[in-house]
Amino acid sequence: MTLRRLPLYALVVALASAGRASAASYQTANFSTTAPTDALARQFGDMAEHYRKEKALQWLGQEMPNWSRRCPLEVKITAGGAGGATTFTFGGDGGRGVVTSQHMEIHGPARQLLDSVLPHEITHTVLAHHFGRPVPRWADEGGSVLSENDEERYNHDVRCRELLNAGRGIRLSVLFRMAEYPRDMIVLYAQGYSVSAYLVDRGGSGVGGRQRLLQFLAIGMQGGDTRNHGTPDSWNQAARQVYGVNGLDALEQQWLDALKNPPARVAARGDRAPGTPTARQPEAVAVRSSAPPVVPLLEPPVRAARGTAPEREPAAAPRVNPERPVPVLLPPEFPRN
Known part of the structure; x- marks a missing residue:
């Protein structure tokens, strides 16, 4: 059997495509979660909803209404340090500031993500939607x-x-x-x-x-x-x-x-x-x-x-x-x- 050599750039693209294809997705009322496996996608999606409710009650005294569009949540399980970032765009609706889009990414060991990074990032969303502008x-x-x-x-x-x-x-x-x-x-x-x-x-x-x-x-x-x-x-x-x-x-x-x-x-x-x-x-x-x-x-x-x-x-x-x-x-x- 003869193996065909791929150019380096083609190999990188192929590997990246394979990584995307292997990612599992899971949708809840407010999040569209992607993670390495179905179990992790479900676990992080459900915990994101849990923290969204918990943080809203802790800060606002009541739950937030469902968002009009799901927030993408990308979960990457890695060794070493953990971190995350949530980006927002803001606009106006009848003279009131609102969040028009948001995107969340977290990476690190699963336990640390669930215990600290995810609730941290969810709190950003509660504050952003409450004020409708950068905090x-x-x-x-x-x-x-x-x-x-x-x-x-x-x-x-x-x-x-x-x-x-x-x-x-x-x-x-x-x-x-x-x-x-x-x-x-x-x-x-x-x-x-x-x-x-x-x-x-x-x-x-x-x-x-x-x-x-x-x-x-x-x-x-x-x-x-x-x-x-x-x-x-x-x-x-x-x-x-x-x-x-x-x-x-x-x-x-x-x-x-x-x-x-x-x-x-x-x-x-x-x-x-x-x-x-x-x-x-x-x-x-x-x-x-x-x-x-x-x-x-x-x-x-x-x-x-x-x-x-x-x-x-x-x-x-x-x-x-x-x-x-x-x-x-x-x-x-x-x-x-």
Whole structure:
């Protein structure tokens, strides 16, 4: 028998086509799920519906109506790090902002995807459909980390303290208005989670605390543009109206004061559905440490899709004691043109 050699590009195309052909699909009311096997497609599709209901109840106090079009959900089971990204397009409907399309991709070990990445990405959809417009990055990512498992949330808590101790924090007056990710993306995820968790607890925890955070965001986002969410005045008004403090600086100081207490293991994410995997074993959190600069730096923003936090940073260094008192944040230094 004689074998015919295929050109390299033809072989790549053939392999890619075979991969697509072998993927299984499964449709539910709101998701069109593709995964490596029928069992995985069904499992992830059903859990996506479960989390959609759960997160809507946790944030809105009620279920969302079915979407007019199913959200594509692509599941890739891989070894190593896990992650995901959800993209949205927004439009108008009778003067009200709406999500016109959305697409979700997740990749990593199945257990970690089901336990942390999928609920994180589903929370993005709840927030996007509630506001009908892009949500401030810190709250979109911070609120979504609230949906992750106990270990991930604890790691974000500790990581935020480490980053602040290293002088890499961002003033809330800048963080709250950012429409794009900073280059130091891990700061936005960790600090966004810390601030979101603090505000939810301050608002009474549970559904009530989350709804007060939504109210805070709705007021703070007013008057912004494509480059900024809201104005300094709108965020100061939101702090006074929702949390009863004299502006954003006072709210920031109270958040920093709360962080001077040692980090505690936060409670599990609430009632779990039967068969939902338990939290994975803790992983080491590698964080760079250096002498604090004179002021925290805010680098030029970069565009990125909404998704889960980076697994690791480029370099590891001795960790800063998370129980060390948090320094006072100074005004950020903006890049010079």
